[in-house]
Amino acid sequence: MNTRVNWSGVRERVIAVEEAERRARGRGPSRYPTFENVLTPAAIAEVEAQFGVALPDEYRTFLAEVGAGGPGPALELMSLRRIDGKWGWVWESDEDHPWLLDPSGPFVETEDWADQQIATLRAAGYEPTTRDEDEDYLDDYRKVFGDAGDDAWFLERGRGAIPISDNGCGMTGWLIIVGPHRGELRDRDCAVNPPFEPYVDANGNRHTFRSWYLEWLEQRERQLDDQGL
Template sequence: MNTPMDWSNVRERVIAVEEAERRARGHGPSPRPTFEPVLTPAEIAEVEAQYGVALPDEYRAFLAEVGAGGPGPGRLTSLCRVDGTWGWLSDAGYHWLLDPSGPFVETGGWVDRQVATLRAAGCEPTARDGESDHLDDYRTVFGDAGEEAWYLERGRGAVLVSENGCGVTGWLVVVGPHRGEVRDRDCDVNPPFEPYLDARGNRHTFGSWYLEWLERREEAHR
């Protein structure tokens, strides 16, 4: 039986670190709230009803107890409603929507997933490109929508949960056998999704990933 993640005092600890960093730079208190407001149980239920899946437990509790966005490894995207639809809002203004139609595909299975999609559409894939796999085939089969279809399928079952600068992003797996784990992805055309690992080489879940980040920041200010 999994031990529930304890988020007590995490919000206060993050705020304290943020304030310590501002003081060290000679700045006063920030005029903006550190975190986005927490979500109510009813709002979380709306998100889950919209997508037809339950959010991973640690992340679900974070939304309810800490905030729906704010500081984190990089900067957490904000889970919010835009034009009546819940999604994850990036600093660039993109509102990422979860595709819950299938499990998140790990890097090792991505080529096979593309081939299956193309064959289901009546297309036999051409030779795989070394950088973009079968992106050109998607453009051929799906026309103007091909590139977007390819990118969206790559992120199926996961959500953009953090932005770490220079195009580096963090993703939370929501659907599939690795639900609750987080993945690191660079900004290249077709980069792999790499598991975040702790010091022992174990895969991070959202909770362990976030708390490790916080502990490192606290240590830097002691």
């Protein structure tokens, strides 16, 4: 199936919505572009070569046809940028802390996360202690990995996925890149160890990147129509 047609006109529709909302608030045109530049096929191939994985088709074509960052569900999409010769996902201008995809294993669903921690600790020659109600085995990671324990625990939790959207107040949306649910999205609240919950549509079907993004855009367009804008 040719997925390239999926994003036809979407960039223009989002820009039109953004401009209509600015006019409704009495604001003039923005000084900044609505979207980051699209990525060339060569740039996308470079991203995939760096991480050793193929990006899900819907996201891959979005990068090529709509943009490498910009407006999206909740607040905005993460931006995919080359920083110091390496590609990574960043919040707005925070290029000091890019997210680098770990493709070494599949994304671990919430119900399997505790077992994954136990396996990691045992592989390091350590028998886990009692599971904490909120933080699972984070204290054990600190004992095993020392000062790197928090980072090891956090990065392993996001393995096989990328943060795709900033939902405000520390909440994030994630796109699964590696694993049986590749191409699906997960919603994560703000806490030390919140669950990853599937994004679903009105019928309870799990969203992919395209259905999630288009649902958001169509809702915004309906709101403008309802307001007569």
